[in-house]
Amino acid sequence: MWIWQALSGILLTVLLVVHMVANHFVVEGGLRTYEDVIHYLSNPFIFALETAFLIVVTSHALMGVRAIILDLGISPAADRRLKAVLVALGAVIVAYAVWLTGSVVLRA
Amino acid sequence: MDRTLSSLPVSEHVARASWWRRAAAWVDLHGRREGWLAFILMRVTGIGLVFYLFLHLTVLSTLARGRQAWDAFIALARSPLFVAFDAVLIFGMLYHGLNGLRVILLGLGVGSRRQAVLFWGAFVLSIVLTAVAVRMILMMG
Structure with missing residues (x-):
């Protein structure tokens, strides 16, 4: 698990910098207007990049939550239940965010 | 002696x-104390960033409610309180990322004798870059 957390962490440092620069630092005023958000997400490359960021950040976050809970000392059975809950939660988060960005793009 | x-x-x-x-x-603050401080800050920023991830996705859901809802959020995001929140968030992201790189290096057996220096380097660099980012936000606003 450590290696996945490390690899996703390294990937995140790159994706987060790209996300912050693209969404804030190169945008006039630092925040996109409604039309600007739709235009931005309508680019297939950006959509793929933001979706990759979403998947990596969600999995990194939930693996971190598991690491903290494991430190509290839980049984293997409880860990199996925890993993199932976190995987389901991760799937819901990614599905919701992809639906949200997809529905925004369809308005373009 | x-x-x-x-x-x-x-x-x-x-x-x-x-x-x-x-x-x-x-x-x-040599040895264990820095290791402890680095660990605690990593955990606190990590938990904070998980909550922020949920908050960020919730806030972005205003996009689904149309332009008026989005404009209202943008107006709120330009308030001084929100900029203060941004500063805490940016520090959390920077520290968690930079200390994460430190943890990876230590996990690979690199720089373990310099772990305290690496911690202070990550901590100070996080503060400096947060100050730079806040200045940029204020100049943009």
């Missing part, structure tokens, strides 16, 4: 070092 000096809770290399290093030992 002077008994008083040798009884000071400083590591051997500091006790043998030059005067300014001995003086620095007064504020030297």
